[in-house]
Amino acid sequence: MANNSGVLRLPAEMQYGKEIEALISAEKNRIPAGWKMSPQSVLTYITGGKVKGVDITPKYIGNKRLVEIAISTLVTDRALLLIGDPGTAKSWLSEHLAAAINGDSTQVVQGTAGTTEEHIRYSWNYAMLLANGPSMEALVKSPVLKCMEQGGIVRFEEISRCASEVQDALISILSEKRISVPELGLEIPAVRGFSLIATANTRDRGVNDMSAALKRRFNIIVLPTPGDIDTEIEIVRKRVSELAENLELQAALPAEDSVAKVVTIFRELRSGNTLDNKEKVKSPSGVMSTAEAISLLANSMALAASFGDGSITSQDLAAGLQGAVVKDEEKDKLVWREYIDNVLKRRGAEWRDLYNACRELNV
Secondary structure: OOOOOOOOOOOHHHHOHHHHHHHHHOOOOOOOOOOOOOHHHHHHHHHOEEEOOEEEOOOOOOOHHHHHHHHHHHHOOOEEEEEEOOOOOHHHHHHHHHHHHHOOOOOEEEOOOOOOHHHHOEEEOHHHHHHHOOOOOOEEEOHHHHHHHHOOEEEEEOHHHOOHHHHOHHHHHHHHOEEEEOOOOEEEEOOOOOEEEEEEEHHHOOOOOOOHHHHOOEEEEEEOOOOOHHHHHHHHHHHHHHHHHHHOOOOOOOOHHHHHHHHHHHHHHHHOEOOOOOOEOOOOOOOOOHHHHHHHHHHHHHHHHHHOOOOOOHHHHHHHHHHHHOOOHHHHHHHHHHHHHHOHHHOOHHHHHHHHHHHHHOO
């Protein structure tokens, strides 16, 4: 077995391998074709529980019914599309669904402006193609084609970043469940268990809108931002703890009040209102998502470990907030300064250190 001690980020099926093994060994329900465990066990893996003395950590904290709908969609022959604002755990959920269902979350097509139809279907080893002509040996299979042959789940990240004509290459695949290779006179059918999970960012609406024909091939689930501040704080604390362990950050985890302050600021800037709805605030151009809050606190831990005593200070948080909020120097700096002076300044003694640190940086 390969040594993964130096790997920056393990795929979900390796990072949570013990939990997956425990769920598989304890399985009592019917397992669909191509799956490693039953839908009920997949739900336990995603939302948390306990099996044979093994604690199953929750991977997604939110509406359990949405997870049930997602899992049941993958039992059928329909593809799944997860839509939501940045940081609503679309990619995180798709990765863990693939890991639990068939033990491989690494078959991914990353949607970008440069994604071509070859990334979805197949391409060729052109040296072999020129030397010997078209052959199975010269065929370079896409993740989609590999999963069709193996009965696995392929993930398509940020599908709306792809050009419309590239997206539409999926229509026949999702309808006919086969890929035609005319150069070889072949049609490769999908094995039972094949499915596709795509994600799309609501911020990308209008960039490359999906056609109605393609949308009909998906069951669409909208993942909301955390509904209340307590849920968001719980998500942030959990993910920061996991990141700190994975990255071996030599610093103390952020205190509860530090997490609460960061989440409060993010929610207010995101919504355009203070939590008590007494004052409107301007929103910056950047994405004030839960994922950004997690990244900010992890970076603050790195600052504290590298250039402090290992405990996060208000100066560490202020540095992270400055970078997270001020993406557009001209516009966001004014928005952030107004928030500091009109909101943070009035929050009382427990916010005084953070206010001073933020005010000092945003000059």
